[in-house]
Amino acid sequence: MSKKRGVLSWSIINSSEEISGNISILSQQQPTTIETYVGPPSIDAGGLDYTMLVVIPTDSLDNPILDHSKVDVKYQFLKSEKSQPILTDKLIGYKNIFSPKKSGRMIISSESYGLNSKEFDVNIMPAIATNFKLFASRNHEYADGNQITTFYTSIIKDKNRNIVSDGSYIEFYITNKKGDILKxxxxxxxxxxxxxxxxxxxxxxxxxxxxxxxxxxxxAITIKYKKVIEDYTVSFTAHNRSIKIGPLKSFMKQIIPDGLSVKLSIYKNNTLTKELFKESLNGFATFYLDPNIFENNLYKIVIETAGIKKEFKSFKLW
Incomplete structure (x- = not known):
């Protein structure tokens, strides 16, 4: 009965007169442990978000010390060190610690009657990012289907000029002349x-x-790509069944890098029959129209590459 703080009520029974009373059992005022809780462990910079420190100083018998006992809350951030006193109430002491404007790591501890708690860390994260600028770089402005354009942003920061966390996900949306969207x-x-x-x-x-x-x-930025091929040659052999496109030459008259897409569309009676695709190799793309698939007849052939389209009407296969 003497180890826990609280109120002990007593009364005498089997007596003609009712006799009762209360005994207040007080905790020892010298704490031997400090139970400390901090959360959340990460908050946003800017002074609106906060973490809460909860402190429970207890005596050697694990009783919280008396209410209105002083506890010093200490915290360090960047070059700033502060200590603020609080008073325990209803067994605990607590304090809301609001975030500073800068991002970083805050160290928090507490002290009561010379007894110190362990150290706690709270991460001050950048707040919501503000709008930023977009840039692009490339080796040249020709649409060769080979080189790479790099998009990059300015340094993305929040309203307090804190740089956003590494690994933040940014999406780049590209709208072409047809209204199609690349990402x-x-x-x-x-x-x-x-x-x-x-x-x-x-x-x-x-x-x-x-x-x-x-x-x-x-x-939003606008990027223009120039036509890389002005014209190309199409030759027909083997009863017009072998179709060779090329040489495909780039902006300095050099052979276009391998992999340029070439499309061959075949129409019969103005109805699309087949679409064939090849990638250029050494500046050429070659198609063969198999007689088992394409019977001897008149067709319309449409060849398209690098945005240049060529049509051959009344095209005879035999």
């Missing part, structure tokens, strides 16, 4: 996100914008 992505390192995309293989205009989805966005 590439990147993650931030030191606040900057990079993403790469291959050049188109025909003359094109891209409008590009980056998004920190649901949070912020960049300005």
């Amino acid at each position: 590439t992505t990147g993650t931030t390192i030191n606040g900057v996100a990079h993403a790469k995309i291959i050049h188109p293989d025909f003359e094109e205009v891209w409008k590009v914008k980056a998004y920190f989805i649901g949070i912020s966005e960049s300005n």
Whole structure:
């Protein structure tokens, strides 16, 4: 009965007169342990978010010490060190610690009657990012389907100029002349996100914008790609069944890098019969129209590559 603090009520029974009373059992005022809880462990910078420190100083018998006992809350952040007193109430002492404007790591501890708690860490994370700028770099402006354009952002920061956390996911949306949308992505390192995309293989205009989805966005930029091939030769052999396209030459009259897409469309009676695709090799692409598939007859042949289309009407296979 003497080890726990509280109120002990007593009464005498089997007596003609009712006799009772209360005994207050007080805790020892010298704490031997401090139970400390801090949470959440991560908060946003800016002064609106906060973490809570809860302190329970207890005596040698594990009783919380008396209410209105002093506890010093200490915390260190960057070059700042502070100590603020609080008083226990209803067994515990607590304090809301609001975030500073800068991001970083805050160290928190407490002291009561010369007894110190262990150290706790709270991560001060950057707040919601603000809008940012978008840039692009490339080796040349030709649509050769081979080179790479790199998109990158300015340093993305929150309203207090804190750099966003590494690994933040940024999406880059590209709208072409037809209104189709391409997408590439990147993650931030030191606040900057990079993403790469291959050049188109025909003359094109891209409008590009980056998004920190649901949070912020960049300005829109326009990128133009020049036509890389002005013209090409088509030759027919083997009863017009072997079709050779090329040589395909680039902007300095050099052979286009391997892999340029070439499409061959075959129409019969103005109805599309078949579409064939090849990638250029050493500047040429060759198609063969198998007589088991394409009977001897008149067809219309349409060849398209690098945005240049050529039609051959009343094209005879025999």
